Each structure stands twice: as C-alpha cells, then as structure tokens.
Amino acid sequence: MKKDKRTKQYIGDVVERRFARGSKSERDAVMFSTRYGDFVLRREGGHPLFDPELKKLVGKRIRAWGIRHRHVFIMTRWEEIGGG
Amino acid sequence: MANVHKVIVTNLATLKRKHGANGLKRIQTAVNKLIKADARRGISTELIGIDRAADMKGIGKRVTKTKDPRQAKRAIDAVCDAHAPHYLVILGAPDVIPHVPLKNPVYDGDVDVDREVESDLPYACDAKYGRDIVDFLGPTRVVGRIPDVLGQGGTAHLVSVLNNAAKWTSKPRSVFERHFCVTAEAWKGSTRRSIRKLFGTQAGVKMSPYEGPRWSKTELGGKVHFINCHGDTRVSKFYGENEVAPWDTPIAHLSTHLGGRIPRAAIVAAECCYGAELYEPTAEPMGICQRYLGEGASGFFGSTNIAYGPAQENEYADVLCGYFVRAVLDGASLGRAALLARQKYISRGGHMGPHDLKTLAQFILLGDPSIHPVELEPKKRAKAKRRPVAKARRRGAAPPMLQARSKRRTYLRGRGRQIGVTTASVSSKMDVRPTAKLRKDLEQLRQSRGLSAGKLMSFRLHGPAKPTKRKSASAKRLKAGKTAFHIIVGTSKLKPISAQDLAKAKVPRRRRAALAKAAPLPRPQVKTGKVLVAREVNGKIDRIVEIHRH
Structure with a gap:
C-alpha cells in the first residue's frame, strides 16, 4: 500500500452539519472547520457517510494528519487539543 | 489521412513519466495488439500522441501542458477534424488527458459541493473549448476513456484492460x-x-x-x-x-x-x-x-x-x-x-x-x-x-458493416448538431428572481412538503440558438423567457423511529440490534432533506419534481 505524499497537518474544530442536501449522498456530516475552509471529515478506511467514531469528536478541537481531496479531509491520525 | 476508423489519443510523454520506459513499451505492445485485433474486425485504428509533434504534424497544435484541458480539447478536436473517426478512445486517467472542468450550475457550497463537473462530454462535441455545460448540448462523437491508474504505477492494470x-x-x-x-x-x-x-x-x-x-x-x-x-x-x-x-x-x-x-x-x-x-x-x-x-x-x-x-x-x-x-x-x-x-x-x-x-x-x-x-x-x-464483404471489396466499395457504420455516424453527427441548436436550456448561473407572488407560492410549497427554510435557486429558460419551425407541444408551452426552474432545498424532520417501526418495516432482527447501536432509538432528531424542482410557466408553477428524499 502506497503512502500518500500529500499528507499534511491541519488544526480545526469538528462540527456536525447537513451536507449535500437532496443529492444521493445527503446526510448529517461530520465537518472539519479549519482556517483553510470547511471539509467533510473522514477516517482513512472509515465509512464515508456515517462513522460513529467521528461522531465522538464532534465539538472538539483536533490536530489531524491526512490529505485534502475535493471537499473531504481524509485523516490517517489525529489528536484532541481541547475544545468541547 | 483517410480510412482511420478509430483513433486512440494519449499523452505519450506523460505515460512514460508515469509508467517508465519499460512500462510505456508494455503499454504500446498492448495497444498494438488492440490495433491488430481491431484490424481483424475491419476497424483501422491509429494511436496518436497529442503531445508529439510528429504525430500532430498536419493535424494541429500539440499539447505542451498535460494538465491543460484547453490544449487537450484543441488537440483532440484537431484529430477528429483530420480523421473523422468512428470511435475516439482517450487513453489514460485524467492526469494523462484531463477531464474538462465544467461549471456546475447547481453548486452553492452547501447543497452541492462540486464546484466543477469533471467531464469528457466536451470531447464528444464539435463545440470549441468552454467551461459552460450549455455549450456542449450537441454531442456528435463516439467517445470512451480507457483509464490507467491515477498517479504512479498500475501498468499491469492498464495492460490488462487493453488486452x-x-x-x-x-x-x-x-x-x-x-x-x-x-x-x-x-x-x-x-x-x-x-x-x-x-x-x-x-x-x-x-x-x-x-x-x-x-x-x-x-x-x-x-x-x-x-x-x-x-x-x-x-x-x-x-x-x-x-x-x-x-x-x-x-x-x-x-x-x-x-x-x-x-x-x-x-x-x-x-x-x-x-x-x-x-x-x-x-x-x-x-x-x-x-x-x-x-x-x-x-x-x-x-x-x-x-x-x-x-x-x-x-x-x-x-x-x-x-x-x-x-x-x-x-x-x-x-x-x-x-x-x-x-x-x-x-x-x-x-x-x-x-x-x-x-x-x-x-x-x-x-x-x-x-x-x-x-x-x-x-x-x-x-x-x-x-x-x-468480399463482394463489396471486389466492387471497390467499403464493406457493408463499414458503410452502415459510416451512415450511422453521419446521422448521429447531424442529429447532435441539430439538438445542439434547437434545445432550450437554462444558463449555468442563477439569473432570475421570482416575483413576490411566486415566492409566496414557492414558500407555500415548501411548507406543504414539510421542509425547513432552505435555499432557493432560480434559473430562467433561454431559447435555443435556432428555434425550429415545427415545435412540439411542450416546446410551444415552455416559451423561453417565460419559463423558469426554481430549486427549493430544505430539510424535514422524520417522526421518531421506534423498534416497532423497524419491526413493521421488516428490518431483520440481527440488523435491528446493529441499528440500535449505531443510533439509539427513538431518534427524533434525524432529519431528511429534499430538493424540489418547481417549473414555472407564465408565472405559475406547472410541474414539481421531488428529486430526492432521505
């Protein structure tokens, strides 16, 4: 399995918001609100639509490592840095 | 340059960079096999590197920037003009020949997050490069993409697909x-x-x-x-x-x-x-x-x-x-x-x-x-x-299958061009504001469907470039300038879901447990979203389509 060279570190708040309304992918998405914009948050290999693990991070501020792809931030690891 | 029925276009320098010299050799061998197999079926095929001056000589400008969709479109148009192929094959992923990033008319950053619609549609059209989908309503070409894997590697995959x-x-x-x-x-x-x-x-x-x-x-x-x-x-x-x-x-x-x-x-x-x-x-x-x-x-x-x-x-x-x-x-x-x-x-x-x-x-x-x-x-x-076939060849004519295909292509080209100029369409930008009365109607519609306050996007229908004299009943009714599409986006709350509801809906017992774990029941806060597309004709809503329900 290749390691993605685009992996970067971001800091931001994890929030829950309605996403992609009316499309075939509409759901309450866990979003990652950073200084570079808001992204749909996803764990590498995690369920993209409903991930209970990510729901646990809602309301927290995290530092996450991963890649930005379109409107999604796919994180490989993360740590809480406060908030809540 | 005549008698090429199928053109495979690619960027050879980029393929070499991605797959290495040996990888490119393997790909070219696989392409040659495909060309031979096509020849046995009566299809004459040619591989054209749109980045190579030698291949593009007498055709048009070669591509110098791989990622530039404008250059790719221009080069592919030139190839199609030169050969009028029955089939156009784009060989490679979008990092070899890019999709054309068209503007997404329904993007608003919330409802639809695709700023662009990555598309091969422009390669199927005679129209010049542009980023407005409306420019590509007249597809005339038979196009497909045989992709390699985006990024490095994946030579074996591409060779296998070609084989x-x-x-x-x-x-x-x-x-x-x-x-x-x-x-x-x-x-x-x-x-x-x-x-x-x-x-x-x-x-x-x-x-x-x-x-x-x-x-x-x-x-x-x-x-x-x-x-x-x-x-x-x-x-x-x-x-x-x-x-x-x-x-x-x-x-x-x-x-x-x-x-x-x-x-x-x-x-x-x-x-x-x-x-x-x-x-x-x-x-x-x-x-x-x-x-x-x-x-x-x-x-x-x-x-x-x-x-x-x-x-x-x-x-x-x-x-x-x-x-x-x-x-x-x-x-x-x-x-x-x-x-x-x-x-x-x-x-x-x-x-x-x-x-x-x-x-x-x-x-x-x-x-x-x-x-x-x-x-x-x-x-x-x-x-x-x-x-x-032999009889046709003796007469010096093209084989019947080829003749039939040529006829079909001529027809489809003509039909595509005609559709392109006779189809009315909204523009890619919101360009109309509903009247106060209509806003009230739309608001009532939203409420009647149980939607929370959401966004409203409105588009006016513009007439075709060349309106036809003989108009269909719908074309007569949907006069350009007097027809608009209003997109209402909202969310609605579902009623609480109980274990009994799940049982009634025949959710298997083993899944009921998993559901309860994933989302504790009852869950009254679950929301559902809808997009309602309301068509307005002469100031009145005449058709409502509920695109999706969650």
Whole structure:
C-alpha cells in the first residue's frame, strides 16, 4: 500500500452539519472547520457517510494528519487539543 | 489521412513519466495488439500522441501542458477534424488527458459541493473549448476513456484492460437477460422501475442493507450490472440505505470483493455519486469502476461526482443510465450507446433544467467505445450476410458493416448538431428572481412538503440558438423567457423511529440490534432533506419534481 505524499497537518474544530442536501449522498456530516475552509471529515478506511467514531469528536478541537481531496479531509491520525 | 476508423489519443510523454520506459513499451505492445485485433474486425485504428509533434504534424497544435484541458480539447478536436473517426478512445486517467472542468450550475457550497463537473462530454462535441455545460448540448462523437491508474504505477492494470479490449466477442441478446442489480432500499421504487423498463421484470433486484456486499459469483454472474446506491469521493465501496432508518447505510458493493467474480465482458451502469471517479489509490484500494475494468468488464458508465435521482420515479441519473443500457442491449457499441443516451437525454423534453445539465456532463464511459457487447439481431445479421464483404471489396466499395457504420455516424453527427441548436436550456448561473407572488407560492410549497427554510435557486429558460419551425407541444408551452426552474432545498424532520417501526418495516432482527447501536432509538432528531424542482410557466408553477428524499 502506497503512502500518500500529500499528507499534511491541519488544526480545526469538528462540527456536525447537513451536507449535500437532496443529492444521493445527503446526510448529517461530520465537518472539519479549519482556517483553510470547511471539509467533510473522514477516517482513512472509515465509512464515508456515517462513522460513529467521528461522531465522538464532534465539538472538539483536533490536530489531524491526512490529505485534502475535493471537499473531504481524509485523516490517517489525529489528536484532541481541547475544545468541547 | 483517410480510412482511420478509430483513433486512440494519449499523452505519450506523460505515460512514460508515469509508467517508465519499460512500462510505456508494455503499454504500446498492448495497444498494438488492440490495433491488430481491431484490424481483424475491419476497424483501422491509429494511436496518436497529442503531445508529439510528429504525430500532430498536419493535424494541429500539440499539447505542451498535460494538465491543460484547453490544449487537450484543441488537440483532440484537431484529430477528429483530420480523421473523422468512428470511435475516439482517450487513453489514460485524467492526469494523462484531463477531464474538462465544467461549471456546475447547481453548486452553492452547501447543497452541492462540486464546484466543477469533471467531464469528457466536451470531447464528444464539435463545440470549441468552454467551461459552460450549455455549450456542449450537441454531442456528435463516439467517445470512451480507457483509464490507467491515477498517479504512479498500475501498468499491469492498464495492460490488462487493453488486452481485454482486444479480446471481445459479441454475444446474443439472451446472454444479457441475466443481470445483477443492487439498490439502496430507500430507492427501490426507482430502481425497480428502471429494471422493469430494461428487462421487462423487476425480479432479482438486490436491496442493501438486507443483502450484500459479499455477493456470490453466481449473483455477480449477470452480464449487465445496474447499481443504484450511495457513493462518495475516493471510496472503493458503494453503500445502501435503510428506508426507515436513513442512518443505516451499510456497504452494498465492495471493490476488493470483485476479484475473480465478474463475468468477462460485463457492462456496468452505476448511478452512484462518484461511481466513475478516477482517484489515486493509496491506503484506499482502487475504485469500483477501475476494479470492474481490471476484472474484464467491457465498459463502465458512471458519474464523476454527486449525482441526482428521485426515490420512486425515474429522473436524471436513472434516465441517462437507462438509455445507455437500453442502447447496448439493442446492439450499439458502448461508445455509440453513450452518445445515443446523451442525445436522447437532451432531446427528450426539448429543454434542459439545471440538474439535467449536471447529469449530462457528469456521466462518462470508461472502456473501449468500439466494443459491441450484444450481437446484431438475427434479421439484421441475415441482411448483412446477403452483402458479403468480399463482394463489396471486389466492387471497390467499403464493406457493408463499414458503410452502415459510416451512415450511422453521419446521422448521429447531424442529429447532435441539430439538438445542439434547437434545445432550450437554462444558463449555468442563477439569473432570475421570482416575483413576490411566486415566492409566496414557492414558500407555500415548501411548507406543504414539510421542509425547513432552505435555499432557493432560480434559473430562467433561454431559447435555443435556432428555434425550429415545427415545435412540439411542450416546446410551444415552455416559451423561453417565460419559463423558469426554481430549486427549493430544505430539510424535514422524520417522526421518531421506534423498534416497532423497524419491526413493521421488516428490518431483520440481527440488523435491528446493529441499528440500535449505531443510533439509539427513538431518534427524533434525524432529519431528511429534499430538493424540489418547481417549473414555472407564465408565472405559475406547472410541474414539481421531488428529486430526492432521505
């Protein structure tokens, strides 16, 4: 399995918001609100639509490592840095 | 330069950079095999490096920047002008020949997050480079993309896809009666309708969350795969959805499970969001579309981004995918089926709404467009036999099959051009503000459907470049300037879901436990979203389509 060279570190708040309304992918998405914009948050290999693990991070501020792809931030690891 | 029936365009320098000199050699060998196989079928094929001055000599300007879609479009247009090929093959992923990033008319950063619609539609059109989908309402070319893997590596995958493309043989229509169809339960009404139209029966539609994703080889043995599930960007899975518990979206189809289970020369139509997105596999395995091609499927018709469709009716993605499969079953080549589907989609109502534009642009064909999966009907075959190839050659004429194909291309070119100038369409930007009275009507509509306050996007219908004298009844009624589309987006609350509701909805006991774990019951805060497309004619709403319900 290749390691993605685009992996970067971001800091931001994890929030829950309605996403992609009316499309075939509409759901309450866990979003990652950073200084570079808001992204749909996803764990590498995690369920993209409903991930209970990510729901646990809602309301927290995290530092996450991963890649930005379109409107999604796919994180490989993360740590809480406060908030809540 | 005459007598080239199929042109394979690629960027050889980029392929070399991605696959190395040895990799490129292997790819060229595979392409040569394909060219020889095509020659045996009476198709003369040529590989053109649009980045090579030698290949583009006498044709047009070569591509100097791989990532520049404008250069790619210009070069491909020049190749098509020079050869007028019956088939155009784009060889490589979007990092070899880019998709054209068209403007998404329904983007607003919240409802629809695709700023751009990555598309191969412009390559299928004579129109000059542009980023407005409205400029590409007249597709005339038979186009397909044989992708390599985005990023580095994947030479073996591309070679395998090319080898498969060289080996195809047409099969009788009866072979394609056996199909594999999987749908999200929430959209079963729409999917059953699509399947009934295609095969005359809705039997055998698999429903996620109750079935899959570890489909048996027998289940996957159908030659036509029709998939109506959730998808997401950079994900190698499709997902189902429980009708009563929308948060229950288990895996319905799995890229890693397809190995060795796909029948040779299968055809796939996937309505899923991002179904045909080509992404670089890293920790996430190769996407489902690529896996299908690697496993020997002939073609994959899918969307590069977020797709639309209603839960019960057939609209947008349902319609386009249905047209594609229908044309393939009727004996068209994959590329011609994609072109026919596009043309039929544009011309079916005489006008294009905002979601129509996105749907048209987002669906692309992955696979060799010259593959004819289904044999000609016995009647047509017998007719072709009466005019043998050798006899035609003795007369110095082109073989009958070739003559027929040339005629079809001439017709489709003309039809595409005509559709392009006679179809009314909204523009890609919101350009109208509803009157106070209409706003009130729309507000009432929103409330009657139980939607929370959401966004309203309005588009005016503009007349075609060349209106026809003979107008259809709908064209007469939908006068440009007096017709508009209003998109209402909102969310509505579902009533609390109890364990009894799940039992009533026949959710199996084992899944009920999983659901309870995933989302404690009852869950009154679950929201559902809808997009209502209201068509306004002469100041009154005359048609409402509920695109989706969650």
